[in-house]
Amino acid sequence: MKITVVGTGYVGLVTGTCFAETGNNVTCVDIDAGKVAKLAAGQITIYEPGLEKLFERNLKEGRLQFTTQLKEGVSDADVIFLALPTPPGEDGSADLSYILKVADQLGYILEDYKVIVDKSTVPVGTADKVREAIARNAKVEFDVVSNPEFLREGVAVEDFMKPDRVVIGTSSEKARKVMGELYAPYVRQGNPVIFMDEKSAELTKYAANSFLATKISFMNEIAILCERLGADVDMVRRGIGSDDRIGKRFLFPGIGYGGSCFPKDVQALVKSSQDADYDFRILNAVMDVNEQQKVFLLPKIEAYFDNDLKGKHFALWGLAFKPNTDDIREAPALYIIDRLLAAGASVSAFDPEAMSNVKQLIGDRIRYVDHQYEALENADALIIATEWSVFRTPDFDKIRTHLKDQVIFDGRNLFDVPRMQELGFHYESVGRQAVTRLNSVVK
């Protein structure tokens, strides 16, 4: 099939590359001329494990093209995917201006029947708005379909190639047939294409992200309770997760959910609810808990240093909002940095992929180092904000020799508490009992 993907950011690039991988002819359109030039020259613009190989192969074999010209890009397409940004507007609702602008342009451009697909995360009713915007100027027949994307950054290729499910919202038989054929190669046995109406498909995406965010905030509150009552959240997590009705995944407490999706999508669903005259109480609590959780380690750090962080120096491992990505949107590490700097402390940070993005955002307010152990030099404590696998099995002797004081605040529960006790670290994590250094003065 001939496919056009409009918007070649995270979702657009993964979508385009994966559709090319199953033999489709894909044209990616983006208004960012610099990005298009890089991609056309074979330079990938995002860090996503496994994507580069597919991207290079499909580019070389001529199944992937890039352009800044919408008209040229869509002319012979059967299906046009809109993978455009939907950032939060001032009131928290999803900003649809990128999508509606392109929809308006499509109305002038279309010369024959096309299926136009909302791939972006958009509020209920957007397919109707896109249809209206195109129809204002269109002289040909077209269909608008809602096909939300569920990929996770870091495992995006796997999520796209072997999706748990594909959701397709359409009331058109013709579009349904086209979309069913397109996705046939991706759907594993038992992992279905679920056809529904457009509005249900749009709401499915927000409901999925909001439900997962709810699981995380719930576990973060259980973790708080564990600390207060003397229980261990790792045990509680295993205890409840082995019940199939609850499930093992997305039960890991930590320093809050971040990234480009959960924060904005939970907020947008709350706003949609308000617009529908409904107060979505659970989601308001989910957001409140997450705000508090992003800086969960701060009171522990302050208490350890007698509420005086002035002149203290911290090593920070992890800047990305989660491992295997260079994405720092809504990364908890950024909130921790802000609070430490505001209290007069300084920070040396290491992240395997996200340092240049942080540098672009906050410049030299912190020091960036080339190796995880270099960050520890002269540091009063180590803070862990992202669970990159290189941080999971560190050389504890090196930590001991480089750190000024043997203190670790772990926002991702990477280490075994009894082991840290044996090693003599002052170790604090999330929802487990703190280990106070054996020979330390009780503070």
Ligand SMILES: NC(=O)c1ccc[n+]([C@@H]2O[C@H](COP(=O)([O-])OP(=O)(O)OC[C@H]3O[C@@H](n4cnc5c(N)ncnc54)[C@H](O)[C@@H]3O)[C@@H](O)[C@H]2O)c1
């Ligand atoms: N990032 C994710 O993991 C993820 C996963 C699922 C769904 N989503 C949703 O998908 C959508 C896109 O997210 P993203 O992370 O890929 O965004 P992004 O910001 O990475 O990419 C958007 C791209 O659109 C381009 N663009 C903007 N206006 C354009 C125009 N008029 N014509 C052509 N290109 C234009 C931008 O230059 C950019 O390259 C959002 O609605 C998001 O919520 C994101």
Ligand SMILES: O=c1ccn([C@@H]2O[C@H](COP(=O)(O)OP(=O)(O)O[C@H]3O[C@H](CO)[C@@H](O)[C@H](O)[C@H]3O)[C@@H](O)[C@H]2O)c(=O)[nH]1
């Ligand atoms: O048990 C868990 C699982 C995740 N997280 C945090 O939750 C956030 C989101 O993680 P994840 O879902 O893995 O990353 P995203 O790439 O943002 O993917 C989410 O958002 C995408 C965009 O909408 C959807 O497509 C995906 O299905 C959905 O998982 C991160 O900050 C994680 O650290 C936890 O704190 N505990």
